[in-house]
Amino acid sequence: xxxxxxxxxxxxxxxxxxxxxxxxxxxxxxxxxxxxxxxxxxxxxxxxxxxxxxxxxxxxxxxxxxxxxxxxxxxxxxxxxxxxxxxxxxxxxxxxxxxxxxxxxxxxxxxxxxxxxxxxxxxxxxxxxxxxxxxxxxxxxxxxxxxxxxxxxxxxxxxxxxxxxxxxxxxxxxxxxxxxxxxxxxxxxxxxxxxxxxxxxxxxxxxxxxxxxxxxxxxxxxxxxxxxxxx
Ligand code: AMP
Numbered sequence: 001x002x003x004x005x006x007x008x009x010x011x012x013x014x015x016x017x018x019x020x021x022x023x024x025x026x027x028x029x030x031x032x033x034x035x036x037x038x039x040x041x042x043x044x045x046x047x048x049x050x051x052x053x054x055x056x057x058x059x060x061x062x063x064x065x066x067x068x069x070x071x072x073x074x075x076x077x078x079x080x081x082x083x084x085x086x087x088x089x090x091x092x093x094x095x096x097x098x099x100x101x102x103x104x105x106x107x108x109x110x111x112x113x114x115x116x117x118x119x120x121x122x123x124x125x126x127x128x129x130x131x132x133x134x135x136x137x138x139x140x141x142x143x144x145x146x147x148x149x150x151x152x153x154x155x156x157x158x159x160x161x162x163x164x165x166x167x168x169x170x171x172x173x174x175x176x177x178x179x180x181x182x183x184x185x186x187x188x189x190x191x192x193x194x195x196x197x198x199x200x201x202x203x204x205x206x207x208x209x210x211x212x213x214x215x216x217x218x219x220x221x222x223x224x225x226x227x228x229x230x231x
Contacts, residue, residue: 009222010116011036011090014097016193017123018185020130020178021206022213023094026123029214030092033224037086040094041074044081068098068188075105082109093118098188103195120196121217125206127182134178138167 011034017023031038045063048056055077059069078096081087097103110117125133136149140160147154147167154161171177193201202220204213 009090010088011222012110012116012118013090013092013221014118014120014196015092015094015123016121016189016201017206018125018127018130018189019181020134021123021125022210023123025210026213026217027092027094030217030221033218034090036090036092038092038094039078039081039087039096041078041096041098042094044077045069066184071099071101071105074098075102075109078102078106079109083113097192100191100195103192117199119220120199120201121220122193122196122201122203123206123213124203127179129207130182131175131178134173135169135175137170137173139170140165141168 013030015023015027015030027038045056045059049060049063050056055073059073062069074096078093082091093106097106106118132150133148136151138147138149138154138158139145140147140163142165143160143162145160145162146152147160149157154167158167159165160167204216204220206213
């Protein structure tokens with residue numbers, strides 16, 4: 001598939017993946033490469049809560065309980081955000097769409113604004129691998145540095161390289177909590193991934209190294225130079 005010769009390529013990326021799949025790392029790389037924003041609905045909501053806006057007040061209890069904020073709130077919020085000038089060359093959506101009605105809304109919104117279909121990417125990591133990854137995570141309680149006993153161990157077992165403090169396991173990095181988070185993700189996002197399958201969602205094997213994942217994602221996207229030179 002070619003991306004055409006036009007200099008002004010608008011790229012819209014949807015990034016899906018379970019908690020712990022490395023989505024944050026890949027989102028950072030994509031937004032650096034294209035110089036456009038990552039719009040995270042969770043972050044927009046947290047800012048509204050902090051600013052104590054009406055929206056924030058309505059959302060805060062739902063968020064605290066781990067529920068989903070209503071589509072009637074989220075959809076206009078996204079519509080407003082992606083109309084901002086910094087999204088003119090494209091954007092990455094993180095945490096949206098999270099329901100099929102949100103996905104349907106987004107399809108109509110992009111069409112109504114004459115924007116291209118999004119490139120949907122699913123960073124797929126089996127539950128067992130996520131559990132292994134997260135339960136082997138250790139953190140320094142003093143400086144916050146994160147280690148992994150499998151992929152990124154400290155020089156001396158159980159001790160922070162930077163300041164010699166004994167490393168700890170975070171309370172929410174237990175198998176039980178991780179499995180609960182994964183189930184919630186699967187329930188909410190499974191049908192949305194199914195929705196995008198008809199337009200060809202790209203499955204990327206997230207069990208490989210961040211560099212390998214990055215290279216595969218790069219191959220799915222148009223060249224950054226053409227997008228970055230757009231006005
Ligand atoms: P996140 O940082 O993406 O995990 O989002 C934090 C919280 O914000 C979620 O637990 C939901 O309560 C809410 N939220 C974020 N994005 C959405 C969305 N697309 N639809 C509904 N609720 C959302």
